[in-house]
Amino acid sequence: MSKGEQTKVVILGEASELASRVGLGGLTIGTLAAATNLSKSGLYAHFLSKESLQVEVLRHARDLFTDHVLRPAVKAPRGEPRLRAFFEHWLAWQTGRFSGGCIFVNAASEFDDQEGPVRDELVRAERDKEESIALVVRTAVAEGHFRTDVDPALVAYELEGILLAHHHARRLMRDRRADELARRSFERLLDSCRAQAT
Template sequence: MSKGQQTKTAILDEAVRLASRVGFNALTIGQLAEATEMSKSGLFAHFKSKEALQLATLDRGREWFTGVVIRPTLASPRGIARVRTLFDRWLVWETETLPGGCIFVTGSIEYDDQPGPMRDALVRNQRDWAEFIESVASAAVNEGDFRADLDLQQFAFSLQGLIYAYHHGTRLLRDPKSLEHTHRGLELLIDSAKA
């Protein structure tokens, strides 16, 4: 990686952390310049616009997510164990990786009714995530852990519902039982899917 690429990656890493705390709409080149102790003109040379910065930040967040959630999930044994790993790794992403929690949940709330490139990119990310959950559940079906007639789309939808509920319960409501409720919800979902 060239020095310029290293610098841009370091900038984007800080942008991901900022977006986690303040959201994508509040992420500005000026704010990022202050956080990275760089000039606005230097950052503008990298990104050209606020939207380009937001899209690059989202892409960098996806790279982080792949390292924290996707790769460890695929490295675990197929079946229910992989489903649990997927969920546990997402909890690490939500609670330990970023100071303000999942940027994809935050972005989904910010851009759900705003057409444009950011919404399109978030929709692609969320669809890819749902398909990944479906593939993990499908592997559990193939292993004989889940029943053959399992509705994979419904399973992915329900698992994502638990993820959003956990984010809402912990971030907004500060509910101390959010983790307990989320784990109980996961067990109920797994039990309903078992062969």
């Protein structure tokens, strides 16, 4: 990686953290310049526009999600243990990766009705996550951990719902039981999926 590429990665790290606090819509080359003490002209050389900066921040955050959630989860044994690892790493991501909460949850509420490259990037990230969860669930079915009639897309949907409720409880409601409630909900989801012992 060249020095310029290394610098850009550092800038994207700062930009992702800033976006978690001020929102992706509030992230501009000007606000990033002020937060990092870098010149606007130098940042323009890296990103060219506000929209380009926002898209690259989402791609950077997606790479971080892969490093902090997906790759560690894949190290767990196939099937239910891997889904459990995915959930725990995702919960840790939401509670501690960014000081302003999950950048994807925050950005989704900002850009869900705004057509364009930023929304497209968010949708891509969300679809990839859903497909990853569905794959883990299909593996759990193949391993005999889950019933054969379990719908992987529905499990991904319900798991997303648990994590969204967790984000809401923890960030907005400041509910100290948020982690506990998320884990209890997840256990109920697992119970609904498990194959009956024969």
